[in-house]
């Protein structure tokens with residue numbers, strides 16, 4: 491690398507560590523190359539190229555090993571997200587049974603029951619802060635669906651442990667040069683403590699549909715952890731963003747706009763804000779030479795606000811999802827191709843029921859402290875506690 495190139499790659503590394511969103515925003519072209527420290531990255535903001543990588547030639551663009559290594563404290567080594575090849579196929583097809591549409595008729599009453607309890611509590615005492623309320627609600631739903639276990643008591647501690655891992659693994663991921671987990675740095679000690687909370691919880695969760703599907707399998711613990719994390723954090727966050735956006739745009743607080751408002755929140759604030767892939771073999775794709783051994787970041791957030799594909803991309807306009815003006819290839823909150831989110835149907839079912847019931851029972855309005863700032867962890871999370879005025883409808 492040239493000396494100037496080395497200096498720029500060091501600057502990129504500093505910026506990536508301090509503020510990955512600003513680093514990505516600096517890559518203004520639809521497809522750009524940047525060195526972050528010693529690593530060559532491609533940043534893709536073009537929906538057609540993204541679809542090529544995810545759907546047309548996924549075999550050449552598997553999950554990024556470096557990124558997925560960093561989330562092992564959450565998913566273990568054998569959680570579905572970590573797997574590739576034949577092993578992945580086997581576990582994907584096994585666990586897909588949990589997402590068959592005939593199961594959904596038993597999931598809806600579980601979701602309704604948990605939201606009804608929440609609403610009853612909120613009527614007596616409206617919440618000041620919403621993050622924990624919604625995270626705990628969705629984890630409880632996941633516990634009842636996957637483990638047939640009511641996590642009312644355990645949920646706050648488990649939510650905290652997942653959040654701590656989400657944040658710390660996100661920081662490790664950025665640092666690129668973080669020491670391995672066995673080195674007893676203060677950060678690694680905190681990761682281990684949170685992982686211990688999860689391990690104890692998982693060890694005590696041996697009943698219900700998910701463990702039953704995998705009975706006797708040594709990956710069962712990793713799958714429980716993966717499904718609970720993937721299942722609750724992203725869904726809860728997307729519900730929080732939707733409520734915040736609806737509070738700022740009260741005319742959409744109507745039943746007919748629930749589904750489109752939810753989609754619009756997923757577009758503006760996709761919880762899976764980037765998708766990270768490795769490049770196995772060099773190839774030229776639509777005029778871009780993509781080198782083997784490099785990393786590819788699909789910038790989902792930029793694709794979701796790409797001015798060539800979205801009219802007034804920064805505005806909350808749920809009606810765009812009703813009018814047919816949406817270019818579906820530029821909307822990829824659940825990824826795409828063979829590794830597309832297993833739980834996307836469940837996520838939408840949960841979010842739509844939760845939002846519908848909440849909007850029927852309450853009106854939401856912003857407070858001076860309402861903030862839509864994002865913290866980039868492994869997933870994109872509200873940076874501050876969401877504060878809204880929650881008032882019972884007459």
Ligand code: HEM
Nearest residue numbers: 570571717720721724725728762824825829831832833837
């Ligand atoms: C709004 C909510 C959700 C969003 C935005 C979301 C997003 C995603 C994305 C983008 C991926 C693919 C990651 C990649 O290709 O690198 C993924 C994978 C996955 N998601 Fe979700 N997800 C959500 C809800 C759920 C729910 C409710 C579950 C249920 C357990 C779930 C389970 C999974 C699993 C198991 C995978 C791995 C699939 C595989 O590797 O074969 N997700 N999710």
